[in-house]
Amino acid sequence: MRFFILIMAFISLLSAGTDWPSDYEKALAQAKKEKKDIYLFIGSEYCKYCDKLEAEVFSKDEVIKRLKKDYVLIYLSRDIDDIPQKFETKPVPRHYFLTSNGEIIYTTIGYRSVKGFYELLDEVKEAKKN
Numbered sequence: 001m002r003f004f005i006l007i008m009a010f011i012s013l014l015s016a017g018t019d020w021p022s023d024y025e026k027a028l029a030q031a032k033k034e035k036k037d038i039y040l041f042i043g044s045e046y047c048k049y050c051d052k053l054e055a056e057v058f059s060k061d062e063v064i065k066r067l068k069k070d071y072v073l074i075y076l077s078r079d080i081d082d083i084p085q086k087f088e089t090k091p092v093p094r095h096y097f098l099t100s101n102g103e104i105i106y107t108t109i110g111y112r113s114v115k116g117f118y119e120l121l122d123e124v125k126e127a128k129k130n
Contacts, residue, residue: 020075024084027074031100037128039071040096042089045079049111050093057117066121071097097124 020041021027031038041058043050057063067073078089086104087096097106106124 020073022074022076022081024074024076027072028100028102031072031098034072035100036070036072037100037105038096038098038102039067039073040087040098041073041075042083042087042092042094042096043075043077044092045077047092053093053111057112057114060114063114063117066118072100095120097128 024040027038027040030036041053043053064073076083076087078092083089084102088094091109093111094109095107096104098104106127108120112120
């Protein structure tokens, strides 16, 4: 019985991570309904920088709160999900900021610390003005 519990705990740790919706069409509909843009995070199940981003940045309540204020959040794994062809999936982590119609406002790649991620959000805000 202990062995079974240990296996279940290990499996739940492996499946932990960004618990965001992964349905692109639903995210578009939600963004239109809520009059928000979309933040699309594309990662991989085998990407140490995606894991680091999830553990050190997306685990912070203040980061998620700031994101959810302006964006509908969506996570797509290049290993699992069906990703629309207009989005590049290599390298990861990949960040897309989209309008509610799915038009790309801003895109970039890579890991960022919390401070760096806030700077990214500011860059996106400036890009959107132009």
